[in-house]
Amino acid sequence: MVKNALQAQLLKAGLVDNKKAKKLSKQAQHEQRTGENKDAELRAKIEQDKQLKLSKDQSLDQEKQRQLNEKALQAAIVQMIKQHKINETDGDSVYQFIDDGKIKKLYINQQIYNALVTGSLVIAKDQAQYAFLPKALAERINEKMQGFIVVNNADATNDQVTDEEDPYAAYVIPDDLMW
Template sequence: MVKNALAAQLLKAGLVDNKKAKKLSKQAQHEHRTGQNDDAQIKAKIEQDKQEKIAKDQALNQEKQRILDEKALVAAIIQMIAQHKIKDTDGDMTYQFIDESKIKKVYINQQIYNALVAGSLVIAKENTSYAFLPKVLAERINDKMTGFILVNNAENHEQTTDEEDPYAAYVIPDDLMW
């Protein structure tokens, strides 16, 4: 009994014998099996593509989440600055500092000026203006994200002088008016 219809027709016509018909049958089965192997390879390729797409999507989602977390942190820092800034700072004294390679000048009162020079207050950037904050809060902000604190004179007081500096004996006062 021949399973292949073509082989049965060839046998009936007398063009092939039983041996040749079995060989054709086996070839057909082999082609059928290899076709299934091709299907398995195709399925494996599809599965691999799915895994790559999932990994790519996860990476994109992590990047989006990181950006959202950074925006939330910036918003939280801006809110902290707005809540804790010192309000009454207007005065006759001028204090100059550097913001993005430009010299900026603010008018403040003597008490704020003394606190800035001593390092107990710092200047922070608040959107387009400047805010005066306590040093403790500035340290917390700097721990979370840098770039908001523009002037922190407490760091200048903590630095040690170089032993080889020939001008180490000459102290320049911080409150020197130009």
């Protein structure tokens, strides 16, 4: 029994015998069966790729959400600094501090200067400028995010290690020394 018109034509022409025709039809059936297995493997691979893409997309979404939360927190801190900064600070006293490895100099009034030296006020970054903030607000800002507070003399400790042979060990250099 010949299933294919091409096989029937080949048999009539005498180019192929019945044994060879049966063998070819069995090979065709075998290829069809294994082709279905290949389809199953292909489906499994597609499903695996979908799961991989889904997990990758979820991790990207989490990263984007984290970045958005960080930006929102930075904006909230900038808003807090703008609302609570002390505005009337201009004066004749000079206060020098280090920011990003550079010495910065601010001209402030004596009251602000004394508050900075004692640690009741701190200096914070206000975008391209500097703002003077109360110590309590600075602590709240540092709890939320680091990097905004530039100078906090309340944290400064004067427990410097001195050499016993140093002749000037008994002399303490004050922080508010004016040159």
